[in-house]
Amino acid sequence: MLNSKMLLAGVCALLIAGCTHPDAVAQSETSAPTQSVIKTSLAQTDNGYTILRDGDPYFIKGAGGRTRLALLADSGANSLRTWDTDNAKAILDEAHKHGLSVMLGLRLGHERHGFDYGDKDAVAKQKAAVREQVLKYKDHPALLAWGIGNEVDLFYTNKDVWFAVQDIAAMIKELDPNHLITTVTAGIDKEKLELVLTRVPDIDYLSINIYGGLESLPQDLLDMGYDGPYVVTEWGPTGHWQVDRTDWDVPIEQTSTQKAASYRSRYAGGIKDAPGRALGSYAFLWGQKQETTPTWYGVFTEAGYPNEVVDSLYYNWNGEWPEVRAPSILNFTINGKQAVDSIHVQAGESMTAELKLKEHQDDGTTIRWEVLPESTDIKAGGDPEARPKPVEGLFVKDNDGTLTLTAPTTPGGYRLFAYALSGSGKVATANIPFFVDGK
Incomplete structure (x- = not known):
């Protein structure tokens, strides 16, 4: 009491x-x-x-x-x-x-x-x-x-x-x-x-x-x-x-x-x-x-x-680290810019994303990318929210942490997500908001 x-x-x-x-x-x-x-x-x-x-x-x-x-x-x-x-x-x-x-x-x-x-x-x-x-x-x-x-x-x-x-x-x-x-x-x-x-x-x-x-x-x-x-x-x-x-x-x-x-x-x-x-x-x-x-x-x-x-x-x-650890993210950019730079692109523009990682053990890492529209279903106090549906067909080339993609054709806010999965089944995640201004 x-x-x-x-x-x-x-x-x-x-x-x-x-x-x-x-x-x-x-x-x-x-x-x-x-x-x-x-x-x-x-x-x-x-x-x-x-x-x-x-x-x-x-x-x-x-x-x-x-x-x-x-x-x-x-x-x-x-x-x-x-x-x-x-x-x-x-x-x-x-x-x-x-x-x-x-x-x-x-x-x-x-x-x-x-x-x-x-x-x-x-x-x-x-x-x-x-x-x-x-x-x-x-x-x-x-x-x-x-x-x-x-x-x-x-x-x-x-x-x-x-x-x-x-x-x-x-x-x-x-x-x-x-x-x-x-x-x-x-x-x-x-x-x-x-x-x-x-x-x-x-x-x-x-x-x-x-x-x-x-x-x-x-x-x-x-x-x-x-x-x-x-x-x-x-x-x-x-x-x-x-x-x-x-x-x-x-x-x-x-x-x-x-x-x-x-x-x-x-x-x-x-x-x-x-x-x-x-x-x-x-x-x-x-x-x-x-x-x-x-x-x-x-x-x-x-x-x-x-x-x-x-x-x-x-x-x-x-008081100590686990024997096997998840990857760490060193840097994540779109067109050389950080998330805090408020990234704007034109509809249909070619974009380049780069993800740099630190691996804690040699077990290999696979990167998965996803573009989601900015969520509009924002609630308070943890109330349930709907997940936005991913935008398909944007990725052009994916090579060892460097992704070439095309900006969506519909103006508005989006996020590019990166998931770096180690061979041991642990993951690092990041996303960058970007805004499509339209032509």
């Missing part, structure tokens, strides 16, 4: 909202576990706060997602996070099989989707539905914590949502005294944090979604007066709302190499460097999804190949 000392000390915080919602649910036929419930709690010591699981200190090394759990465990993780209870029994069983705990999400309605927290009947029905889920899964040995809602504060106006969250937290505390309870916010300013701390006293710690800005989070929280425990429940590449944009106002995505570096620096600054306060984290996203682009947030391609970020997470969790 966030105690009174923490309430007084902790009226503060900073954050930049994240995006959520995982890739498709993996099915599992794993048999039910035979072990009994494993108790988790939050302890305060002279060195700060720590999670105790089965009586032992437990630092969360996790990722958000529900697929490829064997690889997650082999990479050094000990936990995963979900956003809802869809297929929860299979996920919990599979996690337990691989020695992973689960922060199980309890989906709540969002104001931006039409849920009205002023509707007492709707709020009561939601609480009753959550109660059924808690009773169903509370004794599973893989369960670590309950996550009540995810970013219910994103674009909200009705602050009564926090009373609803507290009502559920108090209920869970009574139904299940063996597991931790938290709620996840989409960016916390001082007003919002005060609301959470005062209106939701039955959560055990803060859960924070943050992308760019994670490195300075521990000091920023201290500067604002909060020295209590927290878990970073989403973090990863620089968000599409935080990056530089082209002169036609589309965001410029980091390469997988740049993302991999940011996963290391952000983990070190925002999580590892705050012992006794940071209880661990869940990296985003252990899976694949379309959000702005098909490659922005997932650590796997649509074909299931792990990118460089998986290697960085391995490094974060183990």
Whole structure:
């Protein structure tokens, strides 16, 4: 529980909202576990706060997602996070099989989707539905914590949502005294944090979604007066709302190499460097999804190949690199220009793209190219988006990282994607936006 000392000390915080919602649910036929419930709690010591699981200190090394759990465990993780209870029994069983705990999400309605927290009947029905889920899964040995809602504060106006969250937290505390309870916010300013701390006293710690800005989070929280425990429940590449944009106002995505570096620096600054306060984290996203682009947030391609970020997470969790690593991108240009140069071409113009790589082992690399129109199906908060259809028939010549192609004939914004796949099945990815001006 966030105690009174923490309430007084902790009226503060900073954050930049994240995006959520995982890739498709993996099915599992794993048999039910035979072990009994494993108790988790939050302890305060002279060195700060720590999670105790089965009586032992437990630092969360996790990722958000529900697929490829064997690889997650082999990479050094000990936990995963979900956003809802869809297929929860299979996920919990599979996690337990691989020695992973689960922060199980309890989906709540969002104001931006039409849920009205002023509707007492709707709020009561939601609480009753959550109660059924808690009773169903509370004794599973893989369960670590309950996550009540995810970013219910994103674009909200009705602050009564926090009373609803507290009502559920108090209920869970009574139904299940063996597991931790938290709620996840989409960016916390001082007003919002005060609301959470005062209106939701039955959560055990803060859960924070943050992308760019994670490195300075521990000091920023201290500067604002909060020295209590927290878990970073989403973090990863620089968000599409935080990056530089082209002169036609589309965001410029980091390469997988740049993302991999940011996963290391952000983990070190925002999580590892705050012992006794940071209880661990869940990296985003252990899976694949379309959000702005098909490659922005997932650590796997649509074909299931792990990118460089998986290697960085391995490094974060183990303190050393995996034996086999993904290729790295040294440079990617169109007509000799970088993405930040706001590249314009004429319809039907001949273009030359060059991709320069660093290979970490001699296993051969194959490059696949794709041109997609700029996505127009942009949502908020990780809501599902449609993937643009590729433009076919543009490639003229492909030779060892140099591609000759013809610009599309329809004016507008596009992206050229490059996927560099090693012989060992790991990938580097990059894309460059370009704009076809027309003849």
